[in-house]
Structures are given as structure tokens and as C-alpha cells.
Amino acid sequence: MLDKKRVKEFYGLGYNASEIANFLAVKRETVKKCIQRNFRNDISLFEQHIKNREEIKLKREVWKVRECKRAIDSTNNKYIGNAQLINWNRQSYKTNKSGRLVFDTSRGAIPGDLPKSYRQVCY
Structure with a gap:
């Protein structure tokens, strides 16, 4: 009921x-x-x-x-993290005098999927 x-x-x-x-x-x-x-x-x-x-x-x-x-x-x-991306593609980056990562332009253009946190350090 x-x-x-x-x-x-x-x-x-x-x-x-x-x-x-x-x-x-x-x-x-x-x-x-x-x-x-x-x-x-x-x-x-x-x-x-x-x-x-x-x-x-x-x-x-x-x-x-x-x-x-x-x-x-x-x-x-589920995908690769920012730091891991940099570690796996270490050959595409070099360190400048101040110790910041800089994209090596001799290897080509800056990739579009580069994390925002590393995009600002590329010159």
C-alpha cells in the first residue's frame, strides 16, 4: 500500500x-x-x-x-604531461644563459601543441 x-x-x-x-x-x-x-x-x-x-x-x-x-x-x-613532453623531446630544446628552455629553431617551427607553460619561454 x-x-x-x-x-x-x-x-x-x-x-x-x-x-x-x-x-x-x-x-x-x-x-x-x-x-x-x-x-x-x-x-x-x-x-x-x-x-x-x-x-x-x-x-x-x-x-x-x-x-x-x-x-x-x-x-x-591519459595523455603525456608537459614536463614529460619536454623530456621526451629534449633534442628540440636548448638552455640559454639564464637556464631557461629555448626552442631550437634550427629544428623547425615551434609546434602548435606545445604546452602554454613552455610557449612563453620560447624565443
């Missing part, structure tokens, strides 16, 4: 019928009917639901952005 108090609680927190049905392990239609029959005249509950629903949507958008950044960062970590 469906617990109306829990449905009201979840509905007030901003969850829709599908999400409440998943939480309570019941059919979505059962939850929808419960909301329609028992809470349709409760204006304050409806306003609370709408307000909290917007917050849930905002949190989901923030989560999506965070997940995208995490995916990009993890993809970037």
Missing part, C-alpha cells in the same frame, strides 16, 4: 511522480493518482514543489557541468 505521507514529503521536496515511484518502488501512475486525489487543492504544497523542483533542476545542471569537466580532465590525464 502506498504511504501518502511519504508521497507528500517527496512531492514537497520537488520530486516528480516518476522519481517518487522509483523511490517507493511503485508504479508511476499510482503516485500520480495519489497526488491528484490527495494534494491537488493544497496550493502551498504545489508552490513548495515548484520552488524545490527548480532547485533540483539547477543542481542537476551543475552536476552535468561538473561531470563534463571531470571527463575532460580524466581524458587529459
